[in-house]
Amino acid sequence: MRFLPLLLPLLLLLAAPTRAQKPDTTLIRYGGQLAGQYSAGGVNRTLFSTSHSATFLRGLHFGAPVTGSFTFGKQERRLREREWLFNATPYYWKGRFRFYGIGGYERSNLRGINNRFQLGAGPGWAFYSDSLGREVALSNLLIREATYFQGGTERVVSRSSTRLKVVYSYRVFTLNATTLYQPNLAYFADYRATQLTTLALRFSARFALSATYAYTFESRVLEGKPTDNTNVTLGVAFSTK
Template sequence: MRFSLLLLLLLGGMALPVLAQKADTTIIRYSGQLSGQYTSGGVNRTLFATSHSVTLLRGLHFGAPVTGSFTFGKQERRLREREWLLNATPYYWKGRFRFYGIGGYEQSNLRGIDNRYQLGAGPGWAFYQDSLGREVAVSNLLIREATYFQDGSSRTVSRSSTRLKVAYSYRVLTLSSTTFYQPNLQDFSDYRVTHASSLALRFTPRFAITTTYTYTFENRIPEGKPRDNTNVTIGVAYSTK
């Protein structure tokens, strides 16, 4: 309950007015994606995934992205995947320097997670960025994480969360990639790796066809649950400028 209360306070605080050098400069950007997969033969599988992102840019130095995703999948007509993920990462930037806060919530039927809460903060650095949205950036946050599993067990750990973000565009093609490495600070053999990359072929300024690859590995989960999961999906995306 303590973690859920802190998370709600963090997300609620993002709705309050934020002081900036130019209070009248506010930009809101939205992007959404629908994708899916169907296979039959050796294994009958259906998968549906949707993700959404809203970013508030205020003044010259403040940003507040909120991202959410939902995944639903069946194998041989049995539910295997039902995952919710919500992250809020408000940040302050000046030049190439970033300072992030994070509040996160997760559910995962595949990995046996009833509820997971995350809170943290830390610095980041953009090695490259330009006006076209191309970027190479690294950040490292210290996070406190509480996980409640479907088998009734729970664990609370402190982690280091290192993120590599790459975004590149060329004409009608856009590539985006995000990789997280999150070891337990008290036991580095306990770690989690997540990766998501997307290649978009834009056929209008706002609509695109996308191919998305996601991978998750977590080495400490309830017995009988798979440690890793890989998905490749094709779908459509919409975004505002």
């Protein structure tokens, strides 16, 4: 027992290099998901979605997540949903402070969007984060958005983009939830709200079963297009550490 005070600091010293990321280290983390849905009866519907993300971490303060997703869906054997979404959100962090940039592209057959481009930046704050990747963070970005609709109309607006991100893990379960609220700065009744929640059950170091709930509401859309859309899908996910 008299050696215990000397042994503990030695163990901590040996363990520390494996936990800390070196200032000149570059890490790449990848995650991918395949999901689908089928329903029959009142409405015959099939839906397929895939999403991918790659995060580049440089040193102790810089990261650059790049995400992309594709959704394809039919109702009564007719194409209703075909959507592409790409986002790059490089950020700088120090302690709990974050500063984000964003560049985004979107295309949606369901909402009549031929092309949508976003560019912006803003601060964020992590109320909680730990070495297991669990996090509760809030950010607010100012973005400039250009949308080109089917039929030839277009709209350019400035938005405030508030994001609440929650990542939690317990044993083999992981919850990842992102909530977005994006009002038009010139007219707050014109806004977009998005909720994306994924619950994963991990059955190996890299593979998991996943259930995803995705909801989008947009107050201003083309005539005849729905203002909201909800998808619940089940699938498999792959990730690297």
